[in-house]
Amino acid sequence: MKIFTTRRQIxxxxxxxxxxxxxxxxxxxxLHNGHLSLIAQAKQGSNIxxxxxxxxxxxxxxPKDLENYPRPIEADIAxxxxxxxxxxxxxxxxxxxxxxxxxxxxxxxLEHLLEGEFRPGHYQGxxxxxxxxLDIVKPDTLYMGQKDYQQIMVVNRMIELMDMPVxxxxxxxxxxxxxxxxxSRNIHLxxxxxxxxxxxxxxxxxxxxxxxxxNIPQLQQQAMEMLKAENxxxxxxxxxxDGETLLPAGKDSTTxxxxxxxxxxxxxxxxNVLIK
Ligand code: AMP
Numbered sequence: 001m002k003i004f005t006t007r008r009q010i011x012x013x014x015x016x017x018x019x020x021x022x023x024x025x026x027x028x029x030x031l032h033n034g035h036l037s038l039i040a041q042a043k044q045g046s047n048i049x050x051x052x053x054x055x056x057x058x059x060x061x062x063p064k065d066l067e068n069y070p071r072p073i074e075a076d077i078a079x080x081x082x083x084x085x086x087x088x089x090x091x092x093x094x095x096x097x098x099x100x101x102x103x104x105x106x107x108x109x110l111e112h113l114l115e116g117e118f119r120p121g122h123y124q125g126x127x128x129x130x131x132x133x134l135d136i137v138k139p140d141t142l143y144m145g146q147k148d149y150q151q152i153m154v155v156n157r158m159i160e161l162m163d164m165p166v167x168x169x170x171x172x173x174x175x176x177x178x179x180x181x182x183x184s185r186n187i188h189l190x191x192x193x194x195x196x197x198x199x200x201x202x203x204x205x206x207x208x209x210x211x212x213x214x215n216i217p218q219l220q221q222q223a224m225e226m227l228k229a230e231n232x233x234x235x236x237x238x239x240x241x242d243g244e245t246l247l248p249a250g251k252d253s254t255t256x257x258x259x260x261x262x263x264x265x266x267x268x269x270x271x272n273v274l275i276k
Contacts, residue, residue, distance in 0.1 A: 023043070042141070113246050118237070216240050254276075
């Protein structure tokens with residue numbers, strides 16, 4: 001696997017290779033099988049697979065969360081080699097941002113809904129870094145996880161607004177055997193938290209099973225009660241929304257998704273399930 005840390009090197013390498021198709025998997029590292037499933041899917045659809053590992057400071061609204069974010073780069077490199085990734089882009093913050101750089105993209109209501117309400121500025125940071133990475137790698141296809149469902153909607157909106165020539169592929173959520181969605185943040189869970197965290201996927205599955213029985217306000221209330229009843233779990237939201245707009249689901253919604261975020265001990269986790 002080729003490893004580059006500067007924009008110039010990776011641009012020169014990719015233009016010299018001139019592959020027919022480039023698949024791109026952006027990550028913040030601390031790789032797990034969820035990330036590796038994206039690499040596997042990218043390998044099936046592209047001649048060259050590029051992965052980036054960059055803990056993007058502009059998408060963190062909590063400086064402690066940024067500081068504590070795991071950065072096991074040697075283990076990540078070994079996992080990517082094993083997965084058959086062709087190129088890793090692992091820049092420093094100074095390579096990606098000028099001091100005091102400003103950015104604002106009008107992505108409409110998506111910015112302030114759900115995650116946006118609890119993580120102010122998060123999606124501006126996401127659009128900023130994904131825009132820069134797409135401009136550097138110029139992939140044909142971008143592979144992102146359903147785990148961050150709203151992030152996919154936000155990046156799709158940016159691609160549309162900026163008229164970028166890239167296709168998005170949404171990859172399914174990889175879970176542990178007991179249902180917990182894989183996440184780089186799971187390593188912060190104590191053994192007790194790890195058990196309490198199962199309530200997120202259990203609640204999502206329960207609501208999916210009851211979808212044809214109860215109405216949406218009833219389901220949302222049941223879900224919040226189930227989450228609150230678990231020790232050391234503090235839910236931030238549980239919403240059943242239209243899968244395209246993320247606004248309240250209606251009769252004409254062709255896609256419906258249930259999304260949740262909760263603090264489990266000191267760790268903030270998110271999860272979701274496609275209902276329809
Ligand atoms: P992150 O490193 O958390 O920014 O995630 C990088 C990419 O991996 C994003 O597109 C995520 O949605 C995706 N991802 C994270 N966790 C999972 C998972 N459990 N299953 C599938 N994809 C995931």
